[in-house]
Amino acid sequence: MIKVGIPRALLFYYYYPLWRAFFTELDVQVIVSPETNKRILDAGLRSALGEACLPVKLFFGHVLELSDKVDYLFVPRLISVEQKEYICPKFMGLSDMLRARLPNLPPIIDTAFDVSERRGFDWPHFFEKVGSIFTRDRHLIKRAYCSALEADKNFRRLLNSGLLPPEAMDAGKGMSEAAATSVASQGFLKIGLLGHPYNLYDSYISMNLIGKVRQMGASVITAASVPDDLIESQTKKLPKRLFWTLGKQMIGAALTFFENEQLDGVIYLTSFGCGPESLVGELVERWAKHRANLPFMMLTIDEHTGEAGMVTRLEAFTEMIKRRKKHENYVSAYGKPVHCC
C-alpha cells in the first residue's frame, strides 16, 4: 500500500478531513506526523531558515519526522483558493523551500491550487491532478473526491456549531450538533480567540492556550466557528478588499466578535514575524479599542516563548475582565464607570 505523509502543521488544520477522505478512498494510506513535541520543533529549527516564522519552522520539523516513513509527501502549493486572493507567500513557496533545504526527501506532491489558473477551478480539478499520480481509474478518483467533499462539508458543519478543529477532526459523523454546542458553551467568561489555526490548535507551540483559558473559567470561541458567509459580509466593511484568505478570516472573525455583545474579551495569538498578521493584527487592535471597547490582548509566540510569562498575562487579562464585569454597573458620582476594585 502506498503511503502518503501529511505533516501536522499549517494547512493540516484547514484541510485534513478533506485530504484524508480523498486518499483513503483511493486506497492510499495516510500517515500524519505525531503531535508536535520538542524533538520535532528542534528538528524544524535546525533545518529551516532563521528568519522564517515559527509555524513554517515547525512544518520543516514535521516533514523531517515523516520523511523516512512515507512514499510521498503531500505538500500542495495553495496559491489562491478564492478569486483575487492569496494564501501567504511562504505557503506558496513551501515545497520549493523544502527541496532547497532538505535533501533526500521522498517525492513531494506539490500540485498547485490556483483559482485564477482557469475558469471555475476548484477542488475536483485539483484532485484529478493529484489522483492521477496514484491511479488511472478516473471513476475511482471521482468517487474519492466526492466523498472527500462530503467529509469536508461535515467538518465545516461541526466547526460552525462551535467545535474546535482538533475536536471536529476526531469526532466521527455521529457527533450531533447539540452535543457540540454543549461542549462550546460552558464557562463564566466568554473569550474570543483569534489566531491562525496552525498556531492556536497546536497545543505545544501555543502552550495549550485554549486549555489554559478554559481552566481560568472561560469558554472559548474561535474564528473557526464563524461561518464563511458571515466573514464575507463582515469583510465588505474593510476600506479595501483584503487579499490574504487566511488574514481575511481573522479580520472577519474579529469584526464578528466586536458585534457579539456576550463576549468579554478577545485574545489574538500571533507568531513572531508573521507578515500578514503584522498589518491585520494592527487593524484589529485599533478597532478593538475604538469601535468595540472590548478588552484586547495580543500574544506573540516564537520558539523562545516562556510558559510562565504567558500564564501571568492570561491571569492578569482574565482578572481584569472579571473585575470589569463585577463593577460594570458601578457609576461614580462623577459620571464615569470605574473599572477598579
Place this chain on the structure above:
Amino acid sequence: MKITYPHMGNLYIVVRALLTSLGVDLVLPPPTSRRTVELGVRYAPEFACFPLKLNLGNFLEARELGADTILMAGGVGPCRFGYYAQVQKEILDDLGKSMDMVVLEPPDVSWREVKDKIRYVVGDISWWRIFKAIRFAWYKARAVDTVEERVLFLRPRTYEPYRLEEYRRQALRRIDEASDKREMDEILRDFNNQCRTLPLKSGPFLRVGFVGEIFTVLEPFANYDMERRLGLLGVEVTRSIYLSAWINEHLFGGLLRVKGMEHVDKLAAPYLNSFVGGHGQETVGSTVEFGRQGYDGVVHVAPFTCMPEIVAHSILPAVSKDYGIPTLTFYLDEQSGEAGIQTRLEAFVDLMAARREKRRKENL
C-alpha cells in the same frame, strides 16, 4: 490640495517631473533621515516591514511642511505593500493627523476607478498633456538610471571616489531641475565628459550582483548605502532592478519593452516554480543569472520579516551550490547597525577575492 509622496531612492525626481508638469502643487518630504525612522517606528506596527515605517515617517514629516494629500502606489497582493495605504491611513487618523490618500493600483472592479483617481489629482487636463508629462518623467527616469549605472561601473575603478560622488550629485540635481529632454541629454553628456577626466585603475575587479526587495535595493538610506560601500571596497556592483525597469513593469505594463523581469522568472523556475509576491522569484532568478554570468557573488537585501524574500532566501543556498556563487543576505530594519554591515561586507569581499585567487592558481 498639496500632494506628497514617499521616498524611494531617486523616485522623487521622476514623480516631481510628472506632477509639476501637470501643474500639481506638491510638498516633497525631507530626505529620509534618522528622524524619519524614529517617527515611523514610533507609530507603525512593530512587525510591519521597514518600508512601511519609513513611508509613514515621510508622510508625517511632509505633513509638518503642509502636505494634506498622499499619492502612493498600491497592489493586489500577496505582498504586504498592497495594504500599506489602508494601515497608514488608520494610523494617521488615530494620531489626529488625517491626510487624504490617493492610491494608484490595479482596480478591483473597473478601470474607471483609476481614471477617477487621476482626475482627482490632476484636475481637468487633457489626456495629451498627461501623456506628455508621463513621457517627460520617463525620460528623467532613464537619465537617472544612466547616471547610476555609470557610477556603479566607475566606483571601484576610480582613484578619486569623492569626486565621482560629487559629479553624481551634480548630475542628479541638474536632472531634477531640467525642463526638457534636450537639456537632459546635455547633462548626461557633461556627466560623461566629467567622468572621463577621472584617472582609472585597471582591473580585474570583483563583480557582485545586487538583488532583493525593490525598496531596500533602491533606497540607499534603507540599505545603508551598500552599493557605495561595495564600490569603495573595489567591487563592481550590478543591480538586478532599476527604477525605470520597475516603472515600466508596474505602471506601463511592459509597453515600452525595456529589459524586464520575465526571463528571470524562467531562470528561477527550477528552484522556485511559482510567483510568491513582491520580488521573491526575481531574486532567485537574478541570482541564477548572475551565477551563469560568472559573477563572484550576490548580495541580497530585504526588509526584516519580508515574506517573499524569506522564501527566496530559503532557496538561495541551492542556487549557490549549483552555480558555485556565494550569497550574502541582509535583513534590514531600524535595528541594523552600520558597523556590522560594513564588517560583513568586508568579510564577504575578502572571501570572494580569495576564491578568485584560488581559481586563478588552479587554472595555471
